[in-house]
Amino acid sequence: MEELVKKAKKGDNEAFTQLIMNLQTDLYKIAKAKINDEDDINEAVQETIIKAYCSIKKLKDEKYFKTWIIRILINECNNIYKKKRQSKTEEYNENTVNQAELDTINTKINNLDFYILIKNLNEDEKMAVILFYLEEFSTKDIGKILKVSENTIRTRLSRARKKLKKMFDGGNIDAKYR
């Protein structure tokens, strides 16, 4: 990835395209952990790509590209979340996955684990889990990204582990997802 980032910084559009294509699933999962509506996810990721494209040249260390773009995405998600909350045009329910939405995106069996995970955790836990297990960031880095202490991240992960363990052991999975 670092080589692609270097090229993208020098203006190589193909490298930038490749970077985004490589990351598109992760970006989706992270956005999905934060906001539920598919249109909002599209908007957040779209804005993120534009900002990344415009400012990638200022990224000083290529190895931090992923951290950097995730931070942009989380900011975008926060913007959208906040706007929605203000306008009250759409109610956000952090803990549910809309069945109609699942249907419309043609969910297949291998999507289920991901949705089960994010369904059963609260927003803070979801984000901590995604960044820790998907992106494999350290708790210290996650703390920096989310602007909370490392201890808070550890607590969130611990809570999430307990919930998920219970769930995977068979005690708490919504029947329709089994």
Place this chain on the structure above:
Amino acid sequence: MQNIDDIIKYKIKQEIDLPNNYKETVKNTVQKCTENQKDYTKKIRKYKILNFLRKIVISALVGASTITVYSATTNNLPFINMGLMKVGENFEENSIEVNKSIENEYVKITLESLAGDNAYIILEYRINLKEKAISEFGNVKYSDAMGYSLWISDNILVNSNEITNKIQEISKISDTEFVYVEVLNIMDIAEENLKLEINMNNLIINSDMTNKITLNKSLQFDAKINTKDKTEFIPQERILDEKNKIVINNVGNTQFATYITLQKITENMTYKEFKELNPWKYNSFIVTDENGEEISFSIHYADFSGKYYYVKNENGEFELTDLKDIEDNAEIRYIENFVILLGTQEKLDNIKIIPIETTMFNDKNNEEADEYKKVKWYPLVEGQNKYSATSSLGGTLEIDNIKIDENYITFYYNKKGLIGNESLIILRKNNGTMNYIYPLREEINGINSTENKVVFSRNLFGIAGLNVYSLEDLDKNLENVEFALLYGSKSKIIAEEFKIQIPKQDNQTAEIDNIKIMDLN
């Protein structure tokens, strides 16, 4: 039972089927950023103002408040938002009425008027969305950062050569009616007789390529322009060292623009050597009057990228080359093209252009953090208090008023002497951690506004450069918010100034003829 960490990791890393709509959005956005960048310039530029290169991309300075101000006086044409105040002043009396339309079941697009001179060709369209478009695609969205999300996807040929230097801006009349202005930059075209083809492919609504209305029409016309000033100007150059020079190619003064075109040329080095240059240094320019006092100006890249790589071939000639095709040992020539605009200012007979080099603060070696500690922070207080700071180039920035409403925090300022490329103002919350944001936009008297001001949004989370710091509660809580002046970089003068005589205004506008609309094959 496996370890819970392994299970979670396994499950969360499993491939998922991404929604088709999402995949389309990602693909189209990347495409717009890269391949279709010429049509996306304006939108991209709006974001660039958030970064350090504020003077390079000043055309991005667009915002709702300026739209309102301008709309009240000039028939909704948003030239001020585009940093083109001179066009705004002179467009109406120098444009010709066209009133030719294309229409389908979704939309009627009318080319209402057209004008040109040796700097720009300007097209004013009125877009009327029909019920079918609104019901299928929804109302056109607006955001402070992106403007109205309505875009004619076109490619433009001048004498059969595609031009990429164009910007668009939109004013809203009603939910279904918009004024859409497209400005084509022809400053570097020396031919007198131009054949223009505006090939309109689609109308895109709400930034979604699936929300497109097929147009497939070609607007064509001839334009005869006066190229006397362009052909008579003798280029001036400054050699910085054996590898770098700056060239002023052209100076123009027309009804629509007072402009200077420049190039920074880097050569006599291999691509490997080029890659090893410090990426945190960049060149820019300051414009002063003949007494050395900085005047209002904006600098733009001369087209979307503004940057071109040439590689020496086996015949010893330099050929334009894609970056990805360049090998490390290739001898390259790297050219950056700039345009300086001087807006509506008068008495610009003699000016000076000072080449500068700016080095941004490095956050890898604590420089940024050290400077953050050193810079003076002031509590954010509304009112006519004075604050000032000195630039790395010795000039003074003075804030004389701060206004705060529910949407914006606006700083009014004056400059004295030379100001480098520092961010004029940044905001932070004093909470013991390092954090700060850049403004939403900067407005410059005579360029894209009638006063100098820096505007922060309270509703969008601002970001700051690489660190992407944000202030998340700015809308409801200004407690502990502080601001600092002139932060982020240091600039130095790198060459003797260019002394430029601005020619008398050439009032000859383009003779436009033979306007027709044809089907696009």
